[in-house]
Amino acid sequence: MFKQFLNSTRCLLQTVGLAGAVFFTVGALAQADGVRPEFMDSTQQWLDKAVAGNLPSGSSPLRMEITVGELDSRLRLAPCARVEPYLPPGTRLWGKTRLGLRCLEGSVKWNVFLPVTIKAxxxxxxxxxxxxxxxxxxxxxxxxxxxxxxxxxxxxxxxxxxxxxxxxxxxxxxxxxxxxxxxxPAEVFRAGAQIRVQVQGAGFEITSDGQALSAGVVGQPARVKMNNGHVMSGEVLDSRTVRLEI
CATH class of the missing domain: 3.90.1210.10 (Antifreeze-like/N-acetylneuraminic acid synthase C-terminal domain)
Structure with missing residues (x-):
């Protein structure tokens, strides 16, 4: 019965040049009735694959959970033969985010955003x-x-x-x-502290005293004033030592 009504309605609207409105309205009816759009299944598959390939490198095994939200209930989308998911610029598949969906083959081209939550x-x-x-x-x-x-x-x-x-x-x-x-990182000495300076060069190594001009953090550079007044920068080795390479 509904099919006969739809066919007769389409013929009537085609007569006045409004055939496109029929497809738009039918799509709207499907959404309003709470029917899951067909493209959501392929969107879920795209998400699963994209998330699996986007895990942090070198991390321990993670148990992923993907929750796909609902499109805005006020949207009335025209039917589309091919919908393409994509990641909007500046977003990532991590935490609360969004996924773009655009119609590539349809009477009306549309572009919408779908809320997504990724838990790891x-x-x-x-x-x-x-x-x-x-x-x-x-x-x-x-x-x-x-x-x-x-x-x-x-x-x-x-x-x-x-x-x-x-x-x-x-x-x-x-x-x-x-x-x-x-x-x-913790500071191992403060500016003004007396420290030991290891000076290394091609084929030689000497040790001297100096004064720290900046706080020292192991593995980080620190400025040192040598006994001759020269100021140099070297790597902090421990709470008393800075290494200079010349």
Whole structure:
């Protein structure tokens, strides 16, 4: 019955040059009735493949969960024979994001955005109690637990060597996963400290005394004033030593 009505309606509208409106309205009826658009299945497959190929390199195994939201209920999309998913510029398949959908073959070309949530569950280091700002982290301050890596944009710190002995940038509370930006390397000496300077060159190495002109962090450069008054920059080796290469 509905098919006969639709055919007669299409013939009537074609007579007045409005055939395109029939397809637009039929598409709108399908959405209004809560029918899942056919292109959503292929969109889900595209997402699964894209997320699998976009996992952080060198990370521990992650259990991915992909939740596809709903299109705006106010949208009335014309039927489309081929819908292409794409990632809008400046977005990534991580956390709460969005996916673009554009009609490539249809009576009306349209472009919409679909809300998507990507969760990535894996092991991480989580704060056990309270850590004050400026305090150095120890093994007793953290424990391993499963968290959603994609809950925040900052990357998870998964290697213990990257946080052990580091200093909290701000107060940390129980349950927080350690992420980049939360900690910084600890200073091993302050500006003005008397230090030992190892000077290395082609075929020689000498040791001298000097004065630090900047705070020292292991593995980072520091400025040093030599006994002869020259100011040089070298790599901090430990709490007393800076290495200069000439």
């Amino acid at each position: 569950y894996g092991q991480a280091w989580v704060v056990k109690g309270q850590v004050s700002a400026g305090a150095a982290l120890t093994q007793d301050d953290v424990m391993e637990a499963e968290v959603d890596w994609a809950e925040q944009r900052e990357a998870i710190i998964s290697n213990p060597d990257q946080w052990l002995g580091q200093v909290a940038n701000r107060a940390l509370t129980s349950g927080q996963a350690l992420r980049q930006g939360m900690i910084r």
